[in-house]
Amino acid sequence: MIDLKSNFIGIQTPNPFWLASAPPTDKAYNVNRAFEAGWGGVMWKTLGQAGPPIVNVSGPRYGAWHGKDRSLMGLNNIELITDRDLEINLTEIAQIKRDWPDRGVVVSLMVPCEEQAWKDILVRVEDTGADGIELNFGCPHGMSERGMGAAVGQVPEYVEMVTAWCKQYSYLPTIVKLTPNITDIRSSARAAVRGGGDAVSLINTINSVMGVNLQQLRVSPATGQQGAHGGYCGPAVKPIALHMLGEIARDDQCEGIPISGIGGVTDWQDAAEFMALGATNVQVCTAVMTYGFRIVEDMIDGLGRYLAEQRMSSVEQLIGAAVPTLTDWNQLDLNYVVKAQIDQNSCIKCGRCYIACEDTSHQAISSEINGERGFEVKEEECVGCNLCVNVCPVEDCITLRELHDEVDLRTGEKVSGEYRNWTQHPNNPMA
Amino acid sequence: MTDSIFKNPGQTAFAGHRLSAVDYQQNFADIQTPLDIHSAVVEADRCYYCYDAPCQTACPTSIDVPGFIRMIGQKNDLGAASKILTENIMGGTCARACPVETLCEHACVRQGEEGGPVQIGLLQRFATDQVNLSEAKFFTRDTPTGYRVAIIGAGPAGLSCAHRLAVLGHEVFIYEAQQKSGGLNEYGLAAYKMADDYAQREVEAILSIGGINIKNGVKVGEDISFAELQTNYDAVFMGVGLGSSNALRLDGEQAEGIISAVDYIHHLRQAEDLGELPVGQDVVVIGGGMTAIDIAIQIKRLGAANVTMAYRRGKENMSASLEEQEFALNEGVRIVHWAQPVGLQTNKGFITGVEFKATNTPDSDSYTMAADMVFKAIGQSLTPIVTGDIEFAQSHGKIAVDAERRTSHMGIWAGGDCVAGGDDLAVTAVQDGKLAALSIHNTLTQQQI
Numbered sequence: 001m002i003d004l005k006s007n008f009i010g011i012q013t014p015n016p017f018w019l020a021s022a023p024p025t026d027k028a029y030n031v032n033r034a035f036e037a038g039w040g041g042v043m044w045k046t047l048g049q050a051g052p053p054i055v056n057v058s059g060p061r062y063g064a065w066h067g068k069d070r071s072l073m074g075l076n077n078i079e080l081i082t083d084r085d086l087e088i089n090l091t092e093i094a095q096i097k098r099d100w101p102d103r104g105v106v107v108s109l110m111v112p113c114e115e116q117a118w119k120d121i122l123v124r125v126e127d128t129g130a131d132g133i134e135l136n137f138g139c140p141h142g143m144s145e146r147g148m149g150a151a152v153g154q155v156p157e158y159v160e161m162v163t164a165w166c167k168q169y170s171y172l173p174t175i176v177k178l179t180p181n182i183t184d185i186r187s188s189a190r191a192a193v194r195g196g197g198d199a200v201s202l203i204n205t206i207n208s209v210m211g212v213n214l215q216q217l218r219v220s221p222a223t224g225q226q227g228a229h230g231g232y233c234g235p236a237v238k239p240i241a242l243h244m245l246g247e248i249a250r251d252d253q254c255e256g257i258p259i260s261g262i263g264g265v266t267d268w269q270d271a272a273e274f275m276a277l278g279a280t281n282v283q284v285c286t287a288v289m290t291y292g293f294r295i296v297e298d299m300i301d302g303l304g305r306y307l308a309e310q311r312m313s314s315v316e317q318l319i320g321a322a323v324p325t326l327t328d329w330n331q332l333d334l335n336y337v338v339k340a341q342i343d344q345n346s347c348i349k350c351g352r353c354y355i356a357c358e359d360t361s362h363q364a365i366s367s368e369i370n371g372e373r374g375f376e377v378k379e380e381e382c383v384g385c386n387l388c389v390n391v392c393p394v395e396d397c398i399t400l401r402e403l404h405d406e407v408d409l410r411t412g413e414k415v416s417g418e419y420r421n422w423t424q425h426p427n428n429p430m431a
Numbered sequence: 432m433t434d435s436i437f438k439n440p441g442q443t444a445f446a447g448h449r450l451s452a453v454d455y456q457q458n459f460a461d462i463q464t465p466l467d468i469h470s471a472v473v474e475a476d477r478c479y480y481c482y483d484a485p486c487q488t489a490c491p492t493s494i495d496v497p498g499f500i501r502m503i504g505q506k507n508d509l510g511a512a513s514k515i516l517t518e519n520i521m522g523g524t525c526a527r528a529c530p531v532e533t534l535c536e537h538a539c540v541r542q543g544e545e546g547g548p549v550q551i552g553l554l555q556r557f558a559t560d561q562v563n564l565s566e567a568k569f570f571t572r573d574t575p576t577g578y579r580v581a582i583i584g585a586g587p588a589g590l591s592c593a594h595r596l597a598v599l600g601h602e603v604f605i606y607e608a609q610q611k612s613g614g615l616n617e618y619g620l621a622a623y624k625m626a627d628d629y630a631q632r633e634v635e636a637i638l639s640i641g642g643i644n645i646k647n648g649v650k651v652g653e654d655i656s657f658a659e660l661q662t663n664y665d666a667v668f669m670g671v672g673l674g675s676s677n678a679l680r681l682d683g684e685q686a687e688g689i690i691s692a693v694d695y696i697h698h699l700r701q702a703e704d705l706g707e708l709p710v711g712q713d714v715v716v717i718g719g720g721m722t723a724i725d726i727a728i729q730i731k732r733l734g735a736a737n738v739t740m741a742y743r744r745g746k747e748n749m750s751a752s753l754e755e756q757e758f759a760l761n762e763g764v765r766i767v768h769w770a771q772p773v774g775l776q777t778n779k780g781f782i783t784g785v786e787f788k789a790t791n792t793p794d795s796d797s798y799t800m801a802a803d804m805v806f807k808a809i810g811q812s813l814t815p816i817v818t819g820d821i822e823f824a825q826s827h828g829k830i831a832v833d834a835e836r837r838t839s840h841m842g843i844w845a846g847g848d849c850v851a852g853g854d855d856l857a858v859t860a861v862q863d864g865k866l867a868a869l870s871i872h873n874t875l876t877q878q879q880i
Contacts (some may be wrong), residue, residue: 352480
């Protein structure tokens with residue numbers, strides 16, 4: 001079996017699977033259970049400054065988007081940072097680190113945007129023996145109204161400033177956690193780099209309102225008669241997270257900065273995708289809040305087998321392997337031509353490809369073959385858009401066939417095979 | 432219909448009350464396990480919402496199956512029920528009694544894909560069960576037309592026709608020989624398929640539209656003449672079913688213990704105490720259709736020790752589906768194929784055995800099955816009607832109708848089991864009634880112009 005040991009900014013862990021800073025990492029009890037289950041590291045639930053404890057709502061903190069069989073597709077929360085006493089948290093962190101020296105323990109922090117406040121908390125964290133700090137610049141609800149969390153993460157100058165303070169006043173490796181609630185994630189990542197951050201982690205949760213209760217005509221979930229937006233996470237946000245991860249991974253100005261990937265990681269395949277797009281490790285939250293800590297077993301097993309199958313000897317070889325394949329639209333090969341083809345043996349004749357193409361796309365599928373119900377691609381109309389592939393309920397029934405050295409029946413032109421992108425295209429007035 | 436299914440109930444071999452009251456209740460309770468809300472929504476999610484859906488094409492009443500299933504998924508049960516009933520006013524009975532495994536579910540693309548179709552029947556039952564059909568007010572009547580239509584028979588065809596006519600603003604008068612309406616839904620389907628008095632509840636819902644007057648216990652031809660109907664009404668629809676059970680045409684057929692399956696089920700469905708029904712020990716059912724399956728299982732469930740179905744051809748030739756055959760086998764019914772009854776053995780007027788010839792090996796000797804009770808389930812025929820002097824063109828021994836369910840006689844429509852071309856299913860009868868109603872409506876209203 002492949003050894004999955006991971007090195008994230010000098011923090012050695014037995015595997016790259018971490019728990020994100022969130023309710024599952026709020027106390028020693030949970031973290032002990034997580035480490036017993038096999039998790040590589042935890043981002044301890046965000047600590048705030050000393051003083052009166054944080055007050056959470058006593059109504060629902062979570063809301064979910066479900067599939068028809070109650071599979072949890074997305075989760076949103078309005079929980080604030082830890083509402084436990086700072087001293088208790090620090091004591092527990094120190095004990096956990098002593099008990100689990102081979103695991104990663106990083107402390108998430110969020111204090112007011114004042115130099116002294118950061119100075120004060122950093123000293124306290126260093127005393128615990130924790131492996132590093134994660135700056136919570138992402139939390140989009142509650143704390144952001146008080147000028148913290150996403151309110152900081154949305155202003156690159158603040159990101160840079162606070163990161164620099166942390167590097168100035170602490171020897172601890174500093175991970176800057178980014179909010180996705182921003183136009184271009186690269187601006188905050190670059191700010192973290194400028195501030196001297198050792199790594200970035202993303203994405204934090206996305207601003208969201210889960211729904212409206214149609215009987216009561218009020219937002220749902222609600223705290224009594226009202227609800228507030230929360231942070232969205234879980235499987236539904238994974239594509240958004242992958243995009244932002246990829247943008248940073250291929251950004252020149254962020255070159256070399258390690259990334260901790262977060263956002264809907266549920267199984268080893270998700271984790272492997274995040275790593276292939278540049279994440280050194282991944283952080284998980286919604287999946288354990290759905291299934292419990294035990295899922296790390298199949299993540300470890302699955303990733304190990306995958307690496308072996310790929311003839312990779314360590315997780316390092318996977319990190320960033322797919323980054324070069326992510327590019328801008330204007331770099332895409334406009335001479336690349338595919339046509340959908342339907343495997344008649346596996347086609348169940350549901351007609352979804354037909355109606356999708358007929359109603360909403362290119363009228364490139366016929367609904368009869370020799371006068372009988374059957375579905376066939378009209379290559380002279382097919383633009384290779386992949387919609388039929390996506391709506392077909394049978395995996396691999398419809399595939400895209402690459403055209404080489406043949407005439408594209410739609411354009412009447414022979415496929416040259418020569419790479420030509422938009423910047424080189426004759427129709428581009430700017431070319 | 433014979434008045435008694437058994438002329439000498441005192442005979443010990445036929446003693447009832449074999450089972451405890453609890454057993455009778457369990458054996459004849461609802462055979463389906465209805466879906467709950469969650470499982471209905473999950474099952475609905477399995478529907479691919481096919482283009483030009485094969486299930487809809489397979490449904491004799493053309494219910495928009497993907498349409499109603501999608502509504503269940505959106506928890507719009509009223510919408511789903513409305514969609515079903517708009518095409519099939521007996522959607523509730525059909526959800527219970529349709530051989531879905533040969534119709535909609537057979538056509539479901541998931542059947543071909545994975546052998547597990549979307550459970551359309553159970554979803555249809557869910558949708559129609561979720562709403563109080565009598566109160567839902569899915570239909571409103573058009574402005575009264577002043578036309579009056581007579582219908583003979585308050586079975587699926589007659590009630591379907593009546594309902595559609597009532598919606599279209601006509602006044603309907605149904606003449607029904609039986610004391611209850613519903614036809615075979617009330618008197619013919621297996622008891623466990625129509626538990627909890629479903630047939631009567633459905634009839635009540637259908638009648639809630641208004642404008643439908645049923646005269647129960649009135650036999651056309653005896654209590655009122657066909658000619659009177661023609662005179663007094665603007666149109667006549669016949670949904671008279673098939674009244675006569677086919678005979679074996681063997682010597683000894685009149686012996687005690689030889690019973691028409693249809694007659695027996697009629698009594699069973701109306702029995703206040705199932706323990707009062709005569710039940711044999713060694714029962715032979717002759718036939719290979721749904722009625723044969725239904726009587727075999729029901730007599731077994733009434734406590735018969737040995738039940739054997741004998742059919743003259745092979746398994747694939749039986750008109751009962753393979754699923755129905757499987758069901759019977761699981762109930763402990765023995766099915767013997769390639770068995771043609773060639774003689775009846777009697778003793779002192781009582782049946783004692785049936786002699787069979789193997790049809791797949793014609794030269795072999797005949798063999799005998801002991802029997803103290805024999806059910807005839809080899810089909811039914813049209814009872815000589817009631818229509819006085821009027822002669823109808825027939826086809827295959829049934830009334831011939833055109834695509835609009837018009838008979839050869841102007842002003843008279845027909846549908847259901849009594850017409851040629853159908854498959855003796857409630858769902859087909861409902862479609863016949865619906866089509867006939869539209870044709871009657873068009874005929875009457877066009878006359879006006």
